[in-house]
Amino acid sequence: MTRPAAPRPSGALGTGPTALPTGLRDFYENPAVPVASGAARSRRQARLLARALGPVRSGAPPATVLDLGCGDGFAAATAAEVLAGHRLIGVDWSQDALRRAKSRIPSVVRGELTDGGLPFATGSADAVLFSEVIEHLVDPDAALDELRRVLRPGGHLMLSTPNLAAWYNRGLLLAGVQPVFSEVSLRHVHGRPGSQVVGHLRLYTARALRGFLTASGFEAVRITGAPYHDVPRPLRPLDRAACHVPSLASILLAHARRSGP
Numbered sequence: 522m523t524r525p526a527a528p529r530p531s532g533a534l535g536t537g538p539t540a541l542p543t544g545l546r547d548f549y550e551n552p553a554v555p556v557a558s559g560a561a562r563s564r565r566q567a568r569l570l571a572r573a574l575g576p577v578r579s580g581a582p583p584a585t586v587l588d589l590g591c592g593d594g595f596a597a598a599t600a601a602e603v604l605a606g607h608r609l610i611g612v613d614w615s616q617d618a619l620r621r622a623k624s625r626i627p628s629v630v631r632g633e634l635t636d637g638g639l640p641f642a643t644g645s646a647d648a649v650l651f652s653e654v655i656e657h658l659v660d661p662d663a664a665l666d667e668l669r670r671v672l673r674p675g676g677h678l679m680l681s682t683p684n685l686a687a688w689y690n691r692g693l694l695l696a697g698v699q700p701v702f703s704e705v706s707l708r709h710v711h712g713r714p715g716s717q718v719v720g721h722l723r724l725y726t727a728r729a730l731r732g733f734l735t736a737s738g739f740e741a742v743r744i745t746g747a748p749y750h751d752v753p754r755p756l757r758p759l760d761r762a763a764c765h766v767p768s769l770a771s772i773l774l775a776h777a778r779r780s781g782p
Contacts, residue, residue, distance in 0.1 A: 587646050634663065635663050644672065646676060684727065690702075
């Protein structure tokens with residue numbers, strides 16, 4: 522793998538400035554840290570959400586969609602092309618990321634998932650995009666509690682995250698090599714391919730992600746796979762084929778609905 526770190530480390534949204542260790546605060550505010558998502562994956566996720574929301578009906582209010590951890594706004598701008606007619610709001614804790622996002626999307630809000638929660642009323646969102654954020658969080662349990670709070674009953678959660686059990690990671694582990702996407706340091710890459718550090722704290726398999734979402738108050742969890750844009754070109758057909766078996770795919774795309782009243 523050439524650049525195996527997932528491309529969107531805007532996970533500072535997961536903890537507020539008083540709870541996030543100084544090293545992580547500085548890391549996520551560093552302009553050199555990439556905050557862009559792959560366009561193909563963003564479109565795939567947005568299409569799944571567009572089908573779930575259905576067309577905008579004449580006279581009906583648009584759906585409110587929050588892109589939590591919007592980073593530089595690239596993924597939100599890509600999704601907006603597919604979600605035309607709906608209200609899309611980018612949310613991030615990083616001031617640097619929001620400055621960049623403002624040039625791409627019309628509505629951005631500074632917010633965090635802990636230390637007071639997001640600046641949205643309970644049940645005010647119809648859908649949440651949560652793309653490549655959960656792997657950066659110190660407390661993912663509290664984060665999903667907050668996502669569930671802002672979603673209306675039956676609201677949609679579209680979550681994506683790298684797959685710890687991706688097809689190439691299984692081979693790497695057998696060879697005694699640190700899996701792609703995993704990190705042991707915020708300063709340097711150790712023991713795995715690649716050289717870019719993006720701040721991954723947690724990684725999930727398809728089974729673990731499904732169980733975690735269900736235990737957090739979400740239902741009808743459906744997980745599909747998506748390719749990873751930095752897989753070397755000769756291996757990309759194999760990476761696309763692995764998407765047909767989500768447990769082997771590079772990226773996990775989860776679609777779940779908020780359960781309960």
